Amino acid sequence: MGAANVIPGVSGGTVAFLTGIYERLINSIKSFDINAVKLLLKFKIREFSEKIDLRFIIMIVLGALIGVLSLARLLEFLFKEFQVPTWAFFFGLILASVLGVSKFIERWNIITFVSMILGAAGAVLLLFVPQSEGGDSFVYLVICGVAAISSMIIPGVSGSFVLLVMGNYQLILEAVVDVDFKVLLPFSLGCILGIISLSHLISWVFQKYRNAAVGVITGFIIGSLLLIWPWKEQNYSHNSDGAYAVKLNEGTLEYRSGGIEEVKQGLGLDEELIVVGYKDWSLPDLSESSSWYAIVFAFLGFFIVLCIDRFGRVKSSND
Numbered sequence: 001m002g003a004a005n006v007i008p009g010v011s012g013g014t015v016a017f018l019t020g021i022y023e024r025l026i027n028s029i030k031s032f033d034i035n036a037v038k039l040l041l042k043f044k045i046r047e048f049s050e051k052i053d054l055r056f057i058i059m060i061v062l063g064a065l066i067g068v069l070s071l072a073r074l075l076e077f078l079f080k081e082f083q084v085p086t087w088a089f090f091f092g093l094i095l096a097s098v099l100g101v102s103k104f105i106e107r108w109n110i111i112t113f114v115s116m117i118l119g120a121a122g123a124v125l126l127l128f129v130p131q132s133e134g135g136d137s138f139v140y141l142v143i144c145g146v147a148a149i150s151s152m153i154i155p156g157v158s159g160s161f162v163l164l165v166m167g168n169y170q171l172i173l174e175a176v177v178d179v180d181f182k183v184l185l186p187f188s189l190g191c192i193l194g195i196i197s198l199s200h201l202i203s204w205v206f207q208k209y210r211n212a213a214v215g216v217i218t219g220f221i222i223g224s225l226l227l228i229w230p231w232k233e234q235n236y237s238h239n240s241d242g243a244y245a246v247k248l249n250e251g252t253l254e255y256r257s258g259g260i261e262e263v264k265q266g267l268g269l270d271e272e273l274i275v276v277g278y279k280d281w282s283l284p285d286l287s288e289s290s291s292w293y294a295i296v297f298a299f300l301g302f303f304i305v306l307c308i309d310r311f312g313r314v315k316s317s318n319d
Contacts, residue, residue, distance in 0.1 A: 013154050017217055020104075023206060025060065026153070028053040029199040080272070087230035088294035092301030094228060098221050104214045112215040119219020124226055126162070127277060136171060138186045144168045145190020146198075153198045154220065169237075169274065174252060230294050232281045236260065237274035245274045 016022040031052045039048040049055065078086040105112060135141075147162040163169040175183035205213045237245040243255035244263045248271055256263050263273065284291035 017221070024053070024056060026199050026203050026206070028057050029195060030203045084230045084290065085294045085297045087228060088298040089301040091225065091228045091230060092298035093305055094221065094225060096302040096305035098218065105211055107211055109211070112211045115212040115215030116219040116222070119216035120223035123220045123223025127227060135168070136183065141168070141183060141186035142190035142193070144172065145187040146194035148187070149191040149194040150198065153195060153202065173247070226281070227278065229281055231284050232278045234275045235277040235279055247272050247274055
């Protein structure tokens with residue numbers, strides 16, 4: 001889940017859903033309420049641990065940290081040096097996962113299909129929402145916090161991409177680097193409110209309208225495939241003067257003028273442009289060997305998921 005957040009369009013929530021731990025994760029987060037706090041303050045550690053499924057949460061957190069520390073750098077390198085094959089691999093992986101998601105839907109009906117279509121449409125529309133100018137008001141920063149934490153809760157939604165659309169990615173990034181509590185405090189408050197409220201809402205929806213909820217989530221993931229499609233062009237963040245935003249190795253941003261190719265060639269080590277969207281989706285050029293390499297990687301990702309799913313079924317039947 002930690003490594004997944006490095007991949008634009010792939011969120012930790014997506015991984016949790018596809019690995020079958022999504023509902024348990026939501027219920028664990030939801031269970032951290034006033035009663036849980038009272039148990040903790042009374043040092044009833046055993047009861048507190050059982051109530052919030054602490055062992056499970058610890059394993060998830062440790063796994064996410066290991067993923068970030070061990071795989072994040074590798075994934076960043078692969079996306080920078082081998083962008084199309086890497087996108088293709090994850091496209092095949094997510095596509096195979098979506099095809100196997102039917103096991104989470106107990107009953108297929110018109111409501112399930114409509115929910116899936118609405119979820120997919122929402123994910124696709126998010127790609128074409130114009131970037132906002134952002135803002136630093138307390139309320140807007142709280143809303144940004146809710147949006148950012150959504151990547152942990154809602155499969156198919158990338159919190160960092162939502163922040164880019166809302167126009168506050170740079171502001172939050174600089175606030176983290178500068179430890180600006182005027183920005184971090186309302187943003188963190190939004191994260192806390194978001195993770196608590198969304199976990200309760202999603203848990204309630206799953207209890208009352210499980211098939212429709214799974215349909216919407218499946219649609220979100222299907223819609224995110226458009227974002228993961230390997231053969232597309234990137235839109236980069238720029239200011240009103242046309243200068244492109246470049247994230248420096250210390251985490252700050254600076255704007256550089258010139259054509260996009262000129263700016264790309266001038267990027268230093270660990271410097272990168274900020275992607276705010278995509279355009280010009282196309283089919284692979286089968287006359288180029290690089291396209292065939294990418295297709296092979298897509299099939300590889302697809303095949304890996306099928307093997308894992310097959311192994312899981314065999315293991316379950318043996319147990």
